[in-house]
Amino acid sequence: MNKLKGLSVILPTLNEEENLKELIPKIVEILENIEITNYELIVVDDSSEDQTEELIKKMHNENRNIKFYARKNERSLPISILDGINQSIYEHVMWLDADGSMNADSIKKLLEKLNENTENVIIGSRFVEGGGYKGIEEVGTTSFFSAMYNVSKSNDSVLATILSKIFNNILFVLTPTNVKDLTSGFIVGKKEYFDSSVFLKSSYGDYFVYLVNSLHSKNIVIQEVGYLCEMRIHGESKTGSSIVQLIKRGLPYILAAVRCRMGNNENLL
Secondary structure (H helix, E strand, O other), rough: OOOOOOOOEEEEEEEEEEEEHHHHHHHHHHHHOOOOOOEEEEEEOOOOOOOOOHHHHHHHHOOOOEEEEEOOOOOOOHHHHHHHHHHHOOOOOOOOOOOOOOOOHHHHHHHHHHOOOOOOOOEEEEOOOOOOOOOOOOOOOOHHHHHHHHHHHHOHHHHHHHHHHHHHHHHHHHOOOOOOOOOOEEEOOOOOOOOOHHHHHOOOOOOOHHHEEEEEEOOOOEEEEEEEOOOOOOOOOOOOOHHHHHHHHHHHHHHHHHHHHHOHHHOOO
């Protein structure tokens, strides 16, 4: 694999020290195995209360491609991603959750697809062939109830997992694109494709709905690659666990989808 001139991987973080200890070495190994030598890993930290900063600075001393960027303003997932994009030095950027749910092998799958045509945007999807939501041990064989039982034994929320699937079904119907995983947050493409306005007016993961619609409106080819979303090993989910928290998180997604459906994306961002 040598078509990519360089890749910036952005990891927005909030108290993910333990997960980063495992995730970052695996990402580095995958990138080097597929011969991407021009890369950087940017940990954009949203004022973590653990030892994330110390960990990444130690990693940086061993590998200068691993970088730390500390945010000082109000905590925000979309602005953390935008800050990472603005700090990046390579033409292509990828970002993903730092909780280990998107593993290094999944990164490899997305990059292999991107390498077929580096003008495209690739999204990691739980809802296309080869993909699966949290709790599934093997795609096509683990039942829904078994998957939810597995989630209940982890640090993830069963309710959040169920509502994520329901919300995605609603978003798919409402939006004018054909993307099935509209809450993915796992994507790679040219950074020039990603408009800052998408992130600036979003509250949380709703940025991804606007982002996909923005790409679609510019006729950029979007391809989904299935990946198996893994359960969180360390720490707590930032999405919320109560029904009230989850509905509050979910409503901006619906509003974003409605706006995109109405064709007012550019005016309302």
